[in-house]
Amino acid sequence: MDKNMDLKALFLGPKSENKDIFEQNLKMLFEDHSQWRKNYHPEDDTIIKPNDRSSENFIATRNRMEQVLTELSSKLRAGSVPWHSPRFQGHMNSETLVPAILGYFAATLYNGNNVAYESSPATSEMEEEVGADFCKLMSYKAGESWGHICADGSIANLEGMWYARNLASLPLAVKEIAPELVEGKTEWELLNMSVDQILDLADKIPEKLDELKAKSARAGADKISKVGKWLVPQTKHYSWLKAADILGIGLDNVIAVEVGDNYRMSMDALRKTIDELTAKQIPVLGVVGVVGSTEEGAVDDLHKILEVKAEYAAKGINFYFHVDAAYGGYARAIFLDEEYNFIPQEELHAKYLEYGVFQNAETQWPSTDTYEAFKAMSQADTITIDPHKMGYIPYSAGGIVIRDKRMRDYISYFATYVFEQGMDIPALLGAFILEGSKAGATAASVWTAHRALPLNITGYGKLMGASVEGSYNLYTRFRDHGRYVIGDKVVILHPLVRPDFNMVDFVFNYEGNTDLAVMNDLNHQFYEEASYVRNGLYSNDFITSHTDFAVEDYGHSPLNFVLSCGPDKEQWLKEQKVTILRACVLSPYLNNKEVFAEYMGKIDAAITKKLENIILK
Amino acid sequence: MDKNMDLKALFLGPKSENKDIFEQNLKMLFEDHSQWRKNYHPEDDTIIKPNDRSSENFIATRNRMEQVLTELSSKLRAGSVPWHSPRFQGHMNSETLVPAILGYFAATLYNGNNVAYESSPATSEMEEEVGADFCKLMSYKAGESWGHICADGSIANLEGMWYARNLASLPLAVKEIAPELVEGKTEWELLNMSVDQILDLADKIPEKLDELKAKSARAGADKISKVGKWLVPQTKHYSWLKAADILGIGLDNVIAVEVGDNYRMSMDALRKTIDELTAKQIPVLGVVGVVGSTEEGAVDDLHKILEVKAEYAAKGINFYFHVDAAYGGYARAIFLDEEYNFIPQEELHAKYLEYGVFQNAETQWPSTDTYEAFKAMSQADTITIDPHKMGYIPYSAGGIVIRDKRMRDYISYFATYVFEQGMDIPALLGAFILEGSKAGATAASVWTAHRALPLNITGYGKLMGASVEGSYNLYTRFRDHGRYVIGDKVVILHPLVRPDFNMVDFVFNYEGNTDLAVMNDLNHQFYEEASYVRNGLYSNDFITSHTDFAVEDYGHSPLNFVLSCGPDKEQWLKEQKVTILRACVLSPYLNNKEVFAEYMGKIDAAITKKLENIILK
Structure with a gap:
């Protein structure tokens, strides 16, 4: 292992590329549980009999349950955020780790309650180990x-x-x-x-x-x-x-x-x-x-x-x-x-280059x-x-x-x-x-992820690197290529700051515009285009999130940024807030230059289309 | 539906009798999710390629993850409570509903965060509906x-x-x-x-x-x-x-x-x-x-x-x-x-007999x-x-x-x-x-269960009835047949009170014993035999929980019960507490007289064996 962990083996994938791996382990975990039930006192007979299972009431109840599950699946697909795709760059959300999802699922079947050791020996021990992992991560003294x-x-x-x-x-x-x-x-x-x-x-x-x-x-x-x-x-x-x-x-x-x-x-x-x-x-x-x-x-x-x-x-x-x-x-x-x-x-x-934490020397x-x-x-x-x-x-x-x-x-x-x-x-x-x-399953989920990815440069460090490098790519791209010609207008993308971590905040403004209200409105409209508000989620081709920096909370810290976008101090004092677009870059794939370039092409096209919808409509 | 819901169709079963139903729906929910990922912008190519998947690092990472999942499954099986069996009568735990488990699993794949509607439209709406369900259950005014x-x-x-x-x-x-x-x-x-x-x-x-x-x-x-x-x-x-x-x-x-x-x-x-x-x-x-x-x-x-x-x-x-x-x-x-x-x-x-909430007219x-x-x-x-x-x-x-x-x-x-x-x-x-x-998955889990079992006499009422009737059966059995001959001693089982709900508290005492310390010790030893402490969990043949009623918390409310078991007031004032065994009867199967009789035979044999271990050792 050591230097060579491949993050791609740990996610289901934007196109469910690792469906087989997920399914095989899902099946194994369920089969294990199922047999565990059966083999607890194998001499005990079944309680639900074949006659029960073929009764009219059983079948009607089962049908009803399956109808509800079908409805559930439909609602989830219609009303969930497609964060698995790099087209989503918004809230702190992305693919989650397969070991964590499966760890949660497996432990749910056993349903331990970590409130008391007695109710959950296995998962209580996992929670204690996770706590020790956290301490190690923070360089706190063991014990x-x-x-x-x-x-x-x-x-x-x-x-x-x-x-x-x-x-x-x-x-x-x-x-x-x-x-x-x-x-x-x-x-x-x-x-x-x-x-x-x-x-x-x-x-x-x-x-x-x-x-x-x-x-x-x-x-x-x-x-x-x-x-x-x-x-x-x-x-x-x-x-x-x-x-x-x-x-x-x-x-x-x-x-x-x-x-x-x-x-x-x-x-x-x-x-x-x-x-x-x-x-x-x-x-x-x-x-x-x-x-x-x-x-x-x-x-x-x-x-x-x-x-x-x-x-x-x-x-x-x-x-x-x-x-x-x-x-x-x-x-x-x-x-x-x-x-x-x-x-x-x-x-x-x-070290980052040696361990593949970063893929590009210039990061x-x-x-x-x-x-x-x-x-x-x-x-x-x-x-x-x-x-x-x-x-x-x-x-x-x-x-x-x-x-x-x-x-x-x-x-x-x-x-x-x-x-x-x-x-x-x-x-x-x-x-x-x-x-x-509290759910023992949560402890099992975190425990499983921590065992699959050590909390150091060989494991989670590499995952963090992928995210940080992706955000660095997005930040430099926005900084150097954020110019969109829409009809007879030019819209410039201004990133907020060089990120300390993996979040890229940005605003759009019309070239030459000094009216902060106009700028805020443009960004708010952009958010509406790039969220569930106007286009739904599943059919949207670029999704991001937004926030407001207002004097009430931030004092005048955002002033210099506002000035750099065009509006002057008077505008800031008048409007009292600046509307910001916010991309938390969690996708583990945007450190790869080719994937990044491919998706930036799609995202640029989507941004252009959204700006056209706003400006040319 | 209406009067005829069959609870047996809603649980996996003590012997995984409904394994096929669980597995089929599990597969459907995962398949739906998997295709949802794939079909979000079908024109987008895969990111994880066949070449990636056949690389040495990918395989090593996958192997490591699978080894961790195997270890997880082993730990869960070794250190979890077998509450699926009626041999478990302890903490507030039993089988959970299949629609709830599957609802949780499905929604975890979409991983909504109900903190904000924007991050989770589907599951936020489910949480709102669940809230409305709760209100209806309490006869609170809608709106x-x-x-x-x-x-x-x-x-x-x-x-x-x-x-x-x-x-x-x-x-x-x-x-x-x-x-x-x-x-x-x-x-x-x-x-x-x-x-x-x-x-x-x-x-x-x-x-x-x-x-x-x-x-x-x-x-x-x-x-x-x-x-x-x-x-x-x-x-x-x-x-x-x-x-x-x-x-x-x-x-x-x-x-x-x-x-x-x-x-x-x-x-x-x-x-x-x-x-x-x-x-x-x-x-x-x-x-x-x-x-x-x-x-x-x-x-x-x-x-x-x-x-x-x-x-x-x-x-x-x-x-x-x-x-x-x-x-x-x-x-x-x-x-x-x-x-x-x-x-x-x-x-x-x-109504209870008409709707099958209770199976026995004498309950x-x-x-x-x-x-x-x-x-x-x-x-x-x-x-x-x-x-x-x-x-x-x-x-x-x-x-x-x-x-x-x-x-x-x-x-x-x-x-x-x-x-x-x-x-x-x-x-x-x-x-x-x-x-x-907060997990959108929790809302999905509860929502799915509420849709499968309405919160009235036709749905959850029936499940509550099964549990209450099971506890009534256990209480009357304990009350009327709680006498165990162990070597030259006779041990009597004293239930605490007729349950208001579905919990049966009880203590053992030697016939004729008036020493509260001896009685408390017997019950504490019984607990140790009937828990993970002495016999582990998976090999144990009857599992229950325990608690202490102490003067510090309870004042003298337990005195009359203690008197009814043998010890006098002086003993109570001296010991200041009584150790109680505690069975929360959640199993949905013990309302059936035959199942109850079968398992009481097993439980009585187990109780006898445990008392022998304590008394004759």
């Missing part, structure tokens, strides 16, 4: 860290903030039940301890764990009101607002820190925010760095956030550090060698900042990572990793846990996470 | 109510409490932004308004919706500290504690209301609790009634809670009413006729209280219902229904929503619920 699967990134973010909130309140609880341990410390000092300091402090009174928890933020709103502010970049996902609402921290305590032209959190703005809060003696509960913003694919400079963190720690001001890598988390695999060591930057390019990625940001992830307290995004796993599969598994105790509902079969698996996982019942 | 699928019951309960918390804070917010609307009202009065009053009040200032929300509990901890206490029965699931922690309401504000001998909330205790709080001017945020407690299957007397609610409303004291029917929600289908009318109690028995179910409790569900503000429990849907599929869809606005993240294609489907469902990304 000290922990991770699990959850429903999605919103839940993982919520769980991360829950950890932060409950931990931040512990020093206040210690002051109540063991004041001698924090003698002489002011409330400000107690609310400014680092995560490690807090955990070490709590470790001093293991016999008072339950009491400590009972006096923490979980007791009620009083302590929550003291924990301070939660800082997110302006590119924030709305799940952060939701999380703050739900956790009682409150929207009033979420601060959106300005981003720069590159849509990454500005370090000046971060410092300024912390200084202002400190001056008012308001603690910073936590700072979120985003690895792959949902709208731009921007990767925050986590290494710089860590510098800021160290600066303030030296002054006695600490905060929790969560990384929202729901989108970009898996991309860390592209930086890990076969022994899971982070590859030195100067060796990357050669330029990553920037030094992006490289350093991914490296810095290992210092985060918690990280959100979604297998259903860059893990190419079917929905829904989210995940969270925690750097120090002692943290689990402060959100958990049973103080004791059982060690089963030599593995450190909670007997009741539901008591250690936000959710309760 | 006014709403429901959706969520990850599980813990999330649904959390969402229910979130609704309650944010709504309760609205009158305080109104006082700040439109004080004229609540002129003369005290804070106590504002915190004691009914849900309808609150919604009507907020409706008066539609232009100030955003401002209102910004001043509600979502702003932060201050308002949350005022909303009051959350009352749950002592049989509470731990998800309620977790939810109170997460939502900032706090564990200090959850009150466990005593239950009676029947494990239903005591109305005297409820009144007493409200009176005590009222005397201290502490509001009651909400009361939870449980339909099917996790450990006993107890159904709280919701109709009596409604009486209490009305009594206090007359005194100006109102509270939110959430029904946790995660477990029992689907059982409401057994009370609905073909037109979804709630069947008069006096007609039930005849006695439900009690009048249970009948009235199910009827009263239509008055709840929100209801948790888990398809992955009594819906016979694979994990994970939870759900929640809200009586008045205006409530959505107060937990939502975008004030506006778009009406698509004539359906009232939020364009961004993720902004109206707790989760974000």
